Amino acid sequence: NAGVIQTPRHKVTGKGQEATLWCEPISGHSAVFWYRQTIVQGLEFLTYFRNQAPIDDSGMPKERFSAQMPNQSHSTLKIQSTQPQDSAVYLCASSPGQANTEVFFGKGTRLTVV
């Protein structure tokens, strides 16, 4: 089991450009999450899918961020018109889906907007 796989590991974009981040969850896990990690805010929840359906996107900045899960083996997080304040590590995670089960994280994509 390779764990949660995120690509790319590092991405540099110019201000105003689009960034797409990819995630492959652990096979068989029904829940997929996206978090943003910064020194100041820690781990901020962005969005959550269960069985590919969007369940909770309460943490997503509405205007430029979107997430999709077209099939059970991958999810994408897209940021349009990137801004310097979007610079962060974006972490994808998956779990079997029950409320008290372990959530497994990928190593993240470090996004730098210049």
Next chain:
Amino acid sequence: GDSVTQTEGLVTLTEGLPVMLNCTYQSTYSPFLFWYVQHLNEAPKLLLKSFTDNKRPEHQGFHATLHKSSSSFHLQKSSAQLSDSALYYCARNSGGSNAKLTFGKGTKLSVKS
């Protein structure tokens, strides 16, 4: 609202001294509480989680006790090791069938010789 508070951003200790990292939560119900640890350049991973029957979870010398009266789940270890240096996050679930975790801002533990 439902939140998790970790009061210390950085804790610096000398090897061999006891560790205590604070975690309190706000909730309208009794959530499950978790501690995750993230070593440098690695993914966060589960360290321990609360039990429904109030047993005290333990792992790698760390333990935490869920105190519902004070809404706390502090992480403790009797003797810090250099390898314990890492970022520690306290988290809570969202209730019902929602598997989402809400995390605190994290505490960086630095253990020195």
